[in-house]
Amino acid sequence: xxxxxxxxxxxxxxxKSKNAEGSFSTYSVNKVSTDASFLEMIDQLNxxxxxxxxxxxAFDHDCREGICGSCGFMINGSAHGPLKSTTVCQLHMRxxxxxxxxxxxxxxxxxxxLIKDLMVDRTAFDRIxxxxxxISVNAGNAPDxxxxxxxxxDADEAFANAACIGCGACVASCKNxxxxxxxxxxxxxxxxxxxxxxxxxxxxxxxxxxxDQEGFGACSTTGSCSAACPKDISLVxxxxxxxxxxxxSLNKKPEVKGGEAG
Amino acid sequence: xxxxxxxxxxxxIESKWQDHRFNMKxxxxxxxxxxxxxVVGTGLAGASAAxxxxxxxxxVKAFCVHESPRRAHSVAAQGGINAAKNYQNDGDSTYRLFYxxxxxxxxxxxxxxxxxxxxxxxxxxxxxxxxxxxxARDYGGLLANRSxxxxxxxxxxxARGQTGQQLLLGAYQSMMRQVDLGNVELRTRREMLDLVxxxxxxxxxxVRNLLTGEIESHEADAVVLATGGYSTVFxxxxxxxxxxxxxxWKAHKRGAYFAxxxxxxxxxxxxxxxxxxxxxxxxxxxxxxxxxRVWVSKTKNDRRxxxxxxxxxxxxFLERVYPSFGNLAPRxxxxxxxxxxxxxxxxxxxxxxxxxxxxxxxxxxxGEAKIAEKYGNLFQMYxxxxxxxPYKTPMKIYxxxxxxxxxxxxxxxxxxxxxxxFVAGEANFSDHGANRLGASALMQGLADGYFVIxxxxxxxxxxxxxxxxxxxxDSFKAATETVQIEIQKLMNVKGGRTxxxxxxxxxxxxxxxxxxxxxEKGLTEALQQIPKLRExxxxxVRVPGEANYLNPELEKAGRVADFLELGELMCRDALDRKExxxxxxxxxxxxxxxxxxxxxxxxxxxxxxxxxxDKSQSLHKEDLxxxxxxxxxxxxx
Ligand SMILES: Cc1cc2nc3c(=O)[nH]c(=O)nc-3n(C[C@H](O)[C@H](O)[C@H](O)COP(=O)(O)OP(=O)(O)OC[C@H]3O[C@@H](n4cnc5c(N)ncnc54)[C@H](O)[C@@H]3O)c2cc1C
Ligand code: FES
Numbered sequence: 001x002x003x004x005x006x007x008x009x010x011x012x013x014x015x016k017s018k019n020a021e022g023s024f025s026t027y028s029v030n031k032v033s034t035d036a037s038f039l040e041m042i043d044q045l046n047x048x049x050x051x052x053x054x055x056x057x058a059f060d061h062d063c064r065e066g067i068c069g070s071c072g073f074m075i076n077g078s079a080h081g082p083l084k085s086t087t088v089c090q091l092h093m094r095x096x097x098x099x100x101x102x103x104x105x106x107x108x109x110x111x112x113x114l115i116k117d118l119m120v121d122r123t124a125f126d127r128i129x130x131x132x133x134x135i136s137v138n139a140g141n142a143p144d145x146x147x148x149x150x151x152x153x154d155a156d157e158a159f160a161n162a163a164c165i166g167c168g169a170c171v172a173s174c175k176n177x178x179x180x181x182x183x184x185x186x187x188x189x190x191x192x193x194x195x196x197x198x199x200x201x202x203x204x205x206x207x208x209x210x211x212d213q214e215g216f217g218a219c220s221t222t223g224s225c226s227a228a229c230p231k232d233i234s235l236v237x238x239x240x241x242x243x244x245x246x247x248x249s250l251n252k253k254p255e256v257k258g259g260e261a262g
Numbered sequence: 263x264x265x266x267x268x269x270x271x272x273x274x275i276e277s278k279w280q281d282h283r284f285n286m287k288x289x290x291x292x293x294x295x296x297x298x299x300x301v302v303g304t305g306l307a308g309a310s311a312a313x314x315x316x317x318x319x320x321x322v323k324a325f326c327v328h329e330s331p332r333r334a335h336s337v338a339a340q341g342g343i344n345a346a347k348n349y350q351n352d353g354d355s356t357y358r359l360f361y362x363x364x365x366x367x368x369x370x371x372x373x374x375x376x377x378x379x380x381x382x383x384x385x386x387x388x389x390x391x392x393x394x395x396x397x398a399r400d401y402g403g404l405l406a407n408r409s410x411x412x413x414x415x416x417x418x419x420x421a422r423g424q425t426g427q428q429l430l431l432g433a434y435q436s437m438m439r440q441v442d443l444g445n446v447e448l449r450t451r452r453e454m455l456d457l458v459x460x461x462x463x464x465x466x467x468x469v470r471n472l473l474t475g476e477i478e479s480h481e482a483d484a485v486v487l488a489t490g491g492y493s494t495v496f497x498x499x500x501x502x503x504x505x506x507x508x509x510x511w512k513a514h515k516r517g518a519y520f521a522x523x524x525x526x527x528x529x530x531x532x533x534x535x536x537x538x539x540x541x542x543x544x545x546x547x548x549x550x551x552x553x554x555r556v557w558v559s560k561t562k563n564d565r566r567x568x569x570x571x572x573x574x575x576x577x578x579f580l581e582r583v584y585p586s587f588g589n590l591a592p593r594x595x596x597x598x599x600x601x602x603x604x605x606x607x608x609x610x611x612x613x614x615x616x617x618x619x620x621x622x623x624x625x626x627x628x629g630e631a632k633i634a635e636k637y638g639n640l641f642q643m644y645x646x647x648x649x650x651x652p653y654k655t656p657m658k659i660y661x662x663x664x665x666x667x668x669x670x671x672x673x674x675x676x677x678x679x680x681x682x683x684f685v686a687g688e689a690n691f692s693d694h695g696a697n698r699l700g701a702s703a704l705m706q707g708l709a710d711g712y713f714v715i716x717x718x719x720x721x722x723x724x725x726x727x728x729x730x731x732x733x734x735x736d737s738f739k740a741a742t743e744t745v746q747i748e749i750q751k752l753m754n755v756k757g758g759r760t761x762x763x764x765x766x767x768x769x770x771x772x773x774x775x776x777x778x779x780x781x782e783k784g785l786t787e788a789l790q791q792i793p794k795l796r797e798x799x800x801x802x803v804r805v806p807g808e809a810n811y812l813n814p815e816l817e818k819a820g821r822v823a824d825f826l827e828l829g830e831l832m833c834r835d836a837l838d839r840k841e842x843x844x845x846x847x848x849x850x851x852x853x854x855x856x857x858x859x860x861x862x863x864x865x866x867x868x869x870x871x872x873x874x875x876d877k878s879q880s881l882h883k884e885d886l887x888x889x890x891x892x893x894x895x896x897x898x899x
């Protein structure tokens with residue numbers, strides 16, 4: 001933990017609100033500890049801006065340990081910056097060098113309307129989950145936890161996909177603005193477990209329909225989403241989503257209304 | 263001062279909850295739709311409560327400050343969740359979990375609540391598995407367990423180092439299903455800034471829409487607060503940045519008693535403080551103590567690299583002081599020992615405080631791959647923060663504020679002193695006494711949300727005459743005005759200091775005087791410093807921007823204003839409790855560095871009543887009686 005001090009130039013996208021005009025503003029940030037995180041560096045700049053009577057830069061953040069999925073923006077064109085498997089809150093300044101110029105801008109996707117500066121609205125993800133990203137089980141109805149054995153490889157696959165933090169880096173790095181990686185991670189998480197298979201077809205159809213409705217683009221399997229994903233969700237998940245969707249479309253049976261328990 | 267009644271059902275401990283449920287009045291299923299319940303906070307406790315009440319048919323309105331419920335602070339919990347399943351056949355039982363929790367809490371929790379928690383724990387695991395929570399499993403496909411501090415059985419269920427995330431996703435997804443079905447109405451990015459009390463009952467909330475600045479009124483038949491803990495009063499803590507006492511504090515000011523505010527947990531294994539601009543501390547899960555050994559050099563101010571310090575010159579102090587629990591000693595005890603070593607000059611770093619957490623032995627025994635499978639993400643996190651590789655060199659760790667056992671006082675039904683206001687999860691004071699055992703917060707939050715609140719709310723609604731109410735009622739108008747005035751006041755100071763600088767200063771006062779060790783002198787000093795700082799805050803804080811649009815600085819200012827009041831109460835409570843118990847360590851009351859309780863005088867819950875601005879809160883007591891577990895000195899030796 002040998003800390004050093006570096007100076008940086010930041011070009012930050014400033015935009016007051018969704019409909020306001022935006023542009024880059026340039027700031028110099030001096031004496032940044034290399035032990036600080038990227039967000040702590042922006043905190044430092046914001047403290048200076050407030051002292052000067054300027055408007056601090058708005059950005060989403062909360063846990064600052066790479067798990068809540070709140071943070072995220074582009075640094076020099078890469079989602080969450082240059083380090084693989086790392087969110088901006090976990091990106092430390094020792095990965096940058098003195099005198100560097102960094103361009104910082106928000107996720108850009110029509111399904112993620114801008115709120116302010118580096119903050120965007122990702123509630124489209126919640127609506128995708130709402131459309132079917134769950135297993136229908138009311139509290140109190142569950143059998144013993146060990147009643148159904150889950151082969152370890154299946155449990156591991158479920159976990160690897162459930163690790164998604166919903167940050168939106170996949171959408172932001174995709175040239176089509178597709179949410180296929182996010183949606184597939186949820187689908188594969190649930191459908192790789194025995195208890196999630198029952199609703200598998202319905203889930204695939206509904207989540208894909210919602211994804212399209214939100215205005216996310218189509219997936220062309222370029223893979224930039226997976227490369228940018230801080231949790232290393234695999235492109236294989238998208239292939240599984242496509243297969244599940246196709247299978248569900250072929251299997252589709254007319255639904256008898258009124259069967260669902262509330 | 264009055265005696266508080268915890269409304270503990272009569273009868274043997276094993277059947278209290280069952281009997282109580284049977285005696286409850288039920289709400290006719292067809293009528294449930296007519297009853298609205300507000301749930302504030304959608305972390306583990308809130309999301310599970312909202313989902314369950316939606317499933318039962320209540321009309322639920324859920325609120326959170328986050329963009330999405332999935333981002334609640336619960337997401338950060340790493341190590342695991344306890345349940346008395348006894349899957350490992352190592353002698354666990356409901357009674358043992360009950361016993362461990364009462365003892366772990368240093369005999370300052372209510373027996374009946376803790377028993378119910380232990381009893382419910384097994385159902386939580388079943389529920390989560392059914393929801394698709396991907397718990398760790400062994401090769402036979404069965405659920406795996408690990409050990410946590412303060413227990414000699416292996417009862418902790420986990421999903422690598424992301425247990426909280428996975429449990430939260432389970433609860434969130436169940437809640438989103440209810441949103442889809444129209445039973446839960448979800449409003450995110452809303453901060454509750456006041457509680458509305460009508461005819462002595464909680465009937466609604468006032469929230470600020472954090473995106474537009476709009477102040478909204480929401481009415482209901484009952485309100486559940488599940489807004490988390492207040493460790494961020496220390497500024498640097500393992501909690502997320504948005505964690506705050508605000509919702510609980512506003513309820514306190516409307517009449518809800520605040521219990522045991524001085525019971526805070528300092529977690530032994532966190533990445534040490536590194537610099538002035540640091541914004542938070544990162545936890546290294548307690549589960550690491552399963553396989554890691556904690557030590558310092560026997561030589562003072564030893565500046566050698568840890569690898570160069572030979573085995574014979576190392577002090578494995580937890581193993582030395584607590585031979586039977588060793589590295590798995592409970593948190594309060596382990597933290598204190600780390601502090602003693604650093605105070606004596608054995609710190610692992612030159613200008614700060616740290617001890618080693620070493621995996622070399624286990625890596626040798628089990629191999630790097632096995633360790634990576636268990637703790638990969640934690641090791642990676644450590645590497646990212648410090649730039650050091652913990653597979654090669656021991657971690658450096660130090661205690662940090664982590665959890666708050668104190669919170670709003672609730673009775674056995676989890677109802678506060680305001681009828682109709684229920685409190686769940688970390689926000690209440692209920693189950694952990696003066697020290698919480700690892701992996702028990704997730705258990706408590708989900709027990710409250712899935713299995714307790716849905717019943718007790720029904721009983722309240724069925725037994726209470728609740729008049730219809732409109733958000734245009736005078737009480738809503740008055741509360742809205744209070745909120746607007748406070749916001750205007752904050753905006754109008756236009757002073758010279760940032761909100762952050764006040765928060766940091768308060769945090770330092772709290773850490774130095776009301777942290778891991780407390781004494782009369784320090785607490786008395788803090789009680790002079792905090793009101794001064796508060797006054798300066800209201801005269802010199804600078805909140806930029808506007809009130810009627812997104813304004814994170816305004817949000818923070820409101821939260822810090824509340825912390826500046828809470829901090830004072832914490833110090834008063836700590837000063838008042840002239841004993842040491844669990845996380846509350848008064849230096850004057852100790853035997854050989856261990857906490858010395860005074861059961862004669864302090865075997866009670868201290869619940870504080872707000873008496874108005876610029877007046878001191880008044881103290882009420884709930885006596886604690888131990889009918890099942892004998893009061894004894896807690897020993898881990
Ligand atoms: C790093 C870390 C690791 C942990 N690991 C473990 C572990 O391994 N095992 C364990 O048992 N426990 C662990 N804990 C403790 C545990 O995570 C928490 O105690 C628990 O998750 C709290 O859940 P909650 O639902 O009560 O509150 P939270 O998850 O904090 O949720 C609070 C909710 O309230 C909302 N809210 C807050 N204020 C307002 C307001 N004014 N208006 C509207 N909404 C509001 C928030 O948006 C959020 O939705 C850990 C804690 C930390 C910090
Ligand atoms: S702030 Fe939570 S993931 Fe970055």
